[in-house]
Amino acid sequence: MNDTGLTDTAPAKITARGVQVYYGGTHAIKDVSVDIPDNTVTAFIGPSGCGKSTFLRCINRMNDTIAVARVEGDIRIDGEDIYDRRVDPVQLRAKVGMVFQKPNPFPKSIYDNVAYGPRIHGLAKDRADLDGIVESALRRAALWEEVKDRLAQPGTGLSGGQQQRLCIARAVATAPEVLLMDEPCSALDPIATAQVEELIDELKQNYSVVIVTHSMQQAARVSQRTAFFHLGHLVEYGETGRIFTSPEDPRTESYISGRIG
Amino acid sequence: MTDATRGNGRAGQGSLLVSDARTARRNAAERRFRIYGLLAVSIGIVALVVLLVSILANGASAFRQTTIRIDVPLDAARLDPSGTRDPAAMAGVTTFRYAPLLREGLAATIAAAGIEAEVDDRALDEMISDESVAQLRRHVLANPDLVGQTVPVEVLASGRIDGFFKGRVTYASAELDSNVTPEQLRLAEELRNAELLRTGFNWRFLTAPDGSDTRPEAAGLGVAILGSIYMMLIVLALALPIGVAASIYLEEFAPQNRWTDVIEVNISNLAAVPSIVFGILGLAIFINFMGLPQSAPIVGGLVLTLMTLPTIIIATRAALKAVPPSIRDAALGLGASKMQSVLHHVLPLAMPGILTGTIIGLAQALGETAPLLLIGMVAFVREYPDAPPDGFFDPATALPVQIYNWTQRADPAFVERAGGAIIVLLLFLLAMNLTAIFLRRRFERRW
Structure with missing residues (x-):
């Protein structure tokens, strides 16, 4: 059943084969194989604790920061093994941006928040260049009009939805190729959620977006492909429309119809 | 409803206007608890007030000092036998020659003011501090041109005379005191009436070095304050970077294993080690093994650094732990290295x-006595230390x-000095705590 993830339509950006994740003695991800195409939004759905966030964090090696976590298997981006000994996770994370569940702007100004990534990666030649990067990132996150007059004010002073869009702008500013989003709307109200979803839809033009969500409606609204995780297994993976209308696996069906999870 | 009011065990069924027995009991318990709390706070406040009042009552007078203005005839024949006004030659004249000059000057001044002195020369001598003779000699050697003139000098009154104007010595106590007579006190009072003797703010207490056992009026805190400041500088310069680096490593980089657990437990233990043990360690290692000089601020500073390190490490680790992990994730997720995430984001947030x-560690170190006794900082030091680093x-x-030292001395005037020194120490601590509050406010207010 795990090779349901290998149905291929677009060229794959991320390929995972036989991924296992252990947290100490817990086997959190069991033999997951999946191909994630470029320029699409891929949603990971499933009940709490099913491993969807854990798997997402494998893609930019954020699990490295957890001492007890151990990842086995093969994950490739553009054919390069990201768990290769020669890969520096710092370099990888510049290529694979991440937006977290809770908006976590730095306690710095809005400008500094967005400029931080470009600064540490040396993406800007001079101040004017950096200003340009910040502006275009904020525009892309649909935040520019709201904050252009108060870039020097603290990012923590924005509303929750604005903070999350600021975090998206911050992730976009480092010019990643893949954008991972871990339940980006769970702390937001419906209006802010709608804004972020609209944004995600635009972002897929340039990035491969992978989003973990609790809300099946959200997965149906924003994603082109959906993966259903259950108890560490990738149960079913395919086109979003098909997953929601005619799921093949009984577990997917009972989750979607609300019987489990 | 009628069942309920009869009390079948259901809460909230009676009238809201009458509190039921259970609620009344709970409220009474709460009132009692508040009274206990108030009592505890009051005990603390009373203890603090008693402490401050007793210290101030004992020590405040140390900041005032009685001086006598004397017109001293600087007799050239006695002070400069060679007649060259050469300070090197005049340095051969000891204080022994200066003492009579002061006495004669005082007698002349008294006579000039029209006061009838009922005391002999020896008693006149005793009214002036022994320190004043040395003071006059230093003054003359620094200004040789004064020799031959009659110059007005402000000299310290002796400790008993000083005590008379602070209420410590009375006519009754002078009767029983071999160091002072009622006649001397009467003369002192007349001198004050003639405005030759006055009691003013005691700058010397803050700047002068310690005085000997018999000269409490000349004893000051200058060397002690300098020594304390030097040690604090050393502690700050060593303990802060070492402590912060150790905490950052342990908190952010070190793997969680048995070794780090052992280190952690030992740091906590180290914080509880009695300070005198650090003194013995300092004596054995810094003085006996490394051969650093005794009584030197460098040794004191090193010992206090060892003592302060655990405090700083524990506080820093707590501050680092308090930084939300989401900030670290945010930085790492953007491709910041571990060190960048710590230096750019975690450390600034942990700074307050x-x-x-x-500063709490420094304040602790500032008040520490025991380890300094062991490394010889109890010595009687008259010379100011040079400017750092020498x-x-x-x-x-x-x-x-210095406080400990003064409380050991016989003359009751030193009790007053010790009280004054405690006030100075408390002011230093207050200043440090205010700095801590100020810095915390400043850094926290950024966002």
């Missing part, structure tokens, strides 16, 4: 906590040790 911990190796004392 680190500074508070550091001064770190010169003998000095420290404020708490």
Whole structure:
């Protein structure tokens, strides 16, 4: 059943084969194989604790920061093994941006928040260049009009939805190729959620977006492909429309119809 | 409803206007608890007030000092036998020659003011501090041109005369005292009426070095304050960077294993080690093994650094732990290295906590006495240490040790000095705590 993830339509950006994740003695991800195409939004759905966030964090090696976590298997981006000994996770994370569940702007100004990534990666030649990067990132996150007059004010002073869009702008500013989003709307109200979803839809033009969500409606609204995780297994993976209308696996069906999870 | 009011065990069924027995009991318990709390706070406040009042009552007078203005005839024949006004030659004249000059000057001044002195020369001598003779000699050697003139000098009154104007010595006590007679006190009072004797603010107490056992009026805190400041500089310069680096490593980089657990437990233990043990360690290692000089601020500073390190490490680790992990994730997720995430984001957020911990550690070190006794900082030091860094190796004392020292001396005038020194120490601590509050506010207010 795990090779349901290998149905291929677009060229794959991320390929995972036989991924296992252990947290100490817990086997959190069991033999997951999946191909994630470029320029699409891929949603990971499933009940709490099913491993969807854990798997997402494998893609930019954020699990490295957890001492007890151990990842086995093969994950490739553009054919390069990201768990290769020669890969520096710092370099990888510049290529694979991440937006977290809770908006976590730095306690710095809005400008500094967005400029931080470009600064540490040396993406800007001079101040004017950096200003340009910040502006275009904020525009892309649909935040520019709201904050252009108060870039020097603290990012923590924005509303929750604005903070999350600021975090998206911050992730976009480092010019990643893949954008991972871990339940980006769970702390937001419906209006802010709608804004972020609209944004995600635009972002897929340039990035491969992978989003973990609790809300099946959200997965149906924003994603082109959906993966259903259950108890560490990738149960079913395919086109979003098909997953929601005619799921093949009984577990997917009972989750979607609300019987489990 | 009628069942309920009869009390079948259901809450909230009676009238809201009448509190039921259970609620009344709970409220009474709460009132009692508040009274206990108030009592506890009051006990603390009363203890503090008693402490402050007793210290102020004992020590405040140390900041005032009685001086006598004397017109001293600087007799050229006695002070400069060679007649060259050469300070080198005049340095051969000891204080022994100066003492009569002061006495004669005082007698002349008294006579000029029209006061009838009922005391002999010896008694006149005793009214002036022994320190004043040395003071006059230093003054003359620094200004040789004064020789031959009659110059007005402000000299310290002796400790008993000083005590008379502070209420410590009375006519009744003078009757029983071999060091002072009622006649001397009467003369002192007349001198004050003639405005030749006055009691003013005692700058010398803050600047002068310690005085000998018989000269409490001349004893000051200058060397002790310098020594304490030097040691604090050393502690700050060593303990802050070492402590912060150790905490960052342990908190952010070190793998969680048995070794780090052992280190952690030992740091906590180290914080609880009695300070005198650190003194023995300092004596054995810094003085006996490394051969650093005794009584020097460098040794004191190193010992206090060892003592302060655990405090700083524990405070810094707590401050680092308090930084939300989401900030670290955010930085790492953007491709910041571990060190960048710590230096750019975690450390600035932890800064208020680190500074508070550091200053509390410094304040602790400032008041520490026991380890300094062991490394010889109790010595009687008259010479100011040089400016740093050379001064770190010169003998000095420290404020708490100076207090300890003065309380050991026989003359009751030293009790007053010790009280004054405690006030100075408390002011230093207050200043440090205010700095801590100020820094915390400043860093926290950024966002």
